[in-house]
Amino acid sequence: PHLSPPLCCLTECELDMRPTPHPPPKGRGRGGRGADGSLPRRGPAEASAAGRTRSAPRAPAKRDDRNPWLGVDFYIQIERCSMAPEQTCSVRLDEELYAQKAEALKDGINRFFEDAFEVLVLDVPTLYACEVRVMPDQCHPRHGRKIFAQDAVNCGGQLIFSKTVSKKWPKLQEICSQLQEFTRIPVTIQLLANEQSDRNVGQDGSLPTAVRTAVNSGSRAGAAVDEREPLQLAHANFRVLHSSGKECELKTDSEGRAEVVLHPGTFQLRCVEGSSYDRLVPSSIQVPSAFNPLEFSITALMKKQCTFQVVDHMNRPFPRFPLRLTSKDSDAEPVTLVTKAHGRARGRVGMGLHIASYDSTEEQSMWPIEPLAQELEVQNIEAPQLFRIVVSRTRFPCDIVLRTRCDEPVRRCAFTVRMFDRKVPKVVATGVTTELGVANCDLPAGNLHFSLEPVSMSPFVVAQFELQVNENGDFLPMRHQIET
Numbered sequence: 001p002h003l004s005p006p007l008c009c010l011t012e013c014e015l016d017m018r019p020t021p022h023p024p025p026k027g028r029g030r031g032g033r034g035a036d037g038s039l040p041r042r043g044p045a046e047a048s049a050a051g052r053t054r055s056a057p058r059a060p061a062k063r064d065d066r067n068p069w070l071g072v073d074f075y076i077q078i079e080r081c082s083m084a085p086e087q088t089c090s091v092r093l094d095e096e097l098y099a100q101k102a103e104a105l106k107d108g109i110n111r112f113f114e115d116a117f118e119v120l121v122l123d124v125p126t127l128y129a130c131e132v133r134v135m136p137d138q139c140h141p142r143h144g145r146k147i148f149a150q151d152a153v154n155c156g157g158q159l160i161f162s163k164t165v166s167k168k169w170p171k172l173q174e175i176c177s178q179l180q181e182f183t184r185i186p187v188t189i190q191l192l193a194n195e196q197s198d199r200n201v202g203q204d205g206s207l208p209t210a211v212r213t214a215v216n217s218g219s220r221a222g223a224a225v226d227e228r229e230p231l232q233l234a235h236a237n238f239r240v241l242h243s244s245g246k247e248c249e250l251k252t253d254s255e256g257r258a259e260v261v262l263h264p265g266t267f268q269l270r271c272v273e274g275s276s277y278d279r280l281v282p283s284s285i286q287v288p289s290a291f292n293p294l295e296f297s298i299t300a301l302m303k304k305q306c307t308f309q310v311v312d313h314m315n316r317p318f319p320r321f322p323l324r325l326t327s328k329d330s331d332a333e334p335v336t337l338v339t340k341a342h343g344r345a346r347g348r349v350g351m352g353l354h355i356a357s358y359d360s361t362e363e364q365s366m367w368p369i370e371p372l373a374q375e376l377e378v379q380n381i382e383a384p385q386l387f388r389i390v391v392s393r394t395r396f397p398c399d400i401v402l403r404t405r406c407d408e409p410v411r412r413c414a415f416t417v418r419m420f421d422r423k424v425p426k427v428v429a430t431g432v433t434t435e436l437g438v439a440n441c442d443l444p445a446g447n448l449h450f451s452l453e454p455v456s457m458s459p460f461v462v463a464q465f466e467l468q469v470n471e472n473g474d475f476l477p478m479r480h481q482i483e484t
Helices: 012-017 044-055 096-111 149-154 170-182
Strands: 074-081 119-124 130-136 158-162 185-193 237-242 247-251 257-262 265-271 278-282 284-287 294-302 302-314 322-327 335-338 346-351 352-358 374-378 386-393 396-404 415-421 424-432 438-444 444-454 462-471 480-482
Touching: 074 096, 074 149, 096 130, 119 352, 130 149, 130 170, 158 170, 158 302, 185 284, 237 257, 237 294, 247 257, 265 278, 284 294, 302 444, 335 438, 352 386, 396 462, 415 438, 424 438, 438 462
Parallel strands: 074 119, 185 294, 302 386, 396 480
Antiparallel strands: 074 130, 130 158, 185 257, 237 247, 237 265, 265 284, 278 294, 302 346, 322 335, 322 352, 352 374, 396 438, 415 424, 415 444, 444 462
16 A cells, blocks of 8 residues: 655645645535435536635645745755665676766766765665755754655655666766756845946046936935945946856846846856956855855956056157056956057056056067066056056157158158168068158168159159168158159
């Protein structure tokens, strides 16, 4: 005969769903039958209502049966065949192989989830057993009893894999994938900002008057606003990464909150590339092995305002210098800036060590400077930071004015500058003259040969002359006359 499981092995939901005895209906005798033993007649409405009651018993109103795991701590239980009964004999049973498979599976799960939950290997007398279950913490053997097989099902354990059913050995990747799917825990991340964004604040760092006095602002009109308190970072993107390769990009709502479902483990938090924020603090979150909704508060640190002054070895500003800043502390994309006419460039850079270099795709022999690799450290301070970068020029900017006898500019004419190395000409610069008749080029120090190469329909004739550039960047001639 079939025996029902003991009451101690039933979950609360199963206890609530057990049928309860009801008193017999009154007025019809025992069992609700008439005096002749016949069943009472019911109307269509009564019969329909009775059928619905029998097929769908009503659950208690205070119990949420849709998620019986809510608020439950859990662990992973691997049941392996061991200590088989003496009366059972099988030539195919190798207990040592089952032990090796169970230990390898345990190590693989721990590596994948980074020891986020306990993985317990339990020896059971079931033949050919290699089962994987998610078990409530109240069923742990430390409470004095081993619960496995059908008892584990009765206690609410979730079966992930069963060798006795599938007739196959478990595969680590499939087990981890199913555990990820089952152990889904809702997580809410509140993103805050340590500084105001430049476009939303005044020069003194305060909110604009229109924002502070707005009806829908965070504080009432006339109330004091604590601007040192971190602000909710609305509509901001950030990334959540796991060591297994899982990655998702989240975006906060108008209140700076983002919701996601994660499995137990450690997740890294990163700002998206190109944002004004450098890093998130804390940079990682730990999701425990409990089916409880979690909420984390994360602060986004804004990049620091930096000014870079680039000068050459003669202490002269270096205009239009393409500067590349590569971080040594993270894998963030490099920051590229270009200096203006005064040799300065401004931008926001993340905290930490950076390597300043020349940003160019040309061959190094064509660079106007010697190879550059200067280390800079951006400090965690609120004041703007100034960095001085000194480069050694190998080429100097030369602006050669070309005019006709009538002092007309030589416009849009191609030119080439060559250097003779052991009587072998080598091209060092090419270009086209400007509308003002100026040939702009960066030239190395030495004796050079300048060639003007106009097209056949041009009113200017081919011209060649010698050009000399010294170590200080001075060149002669600065002006040359071209025939027409």
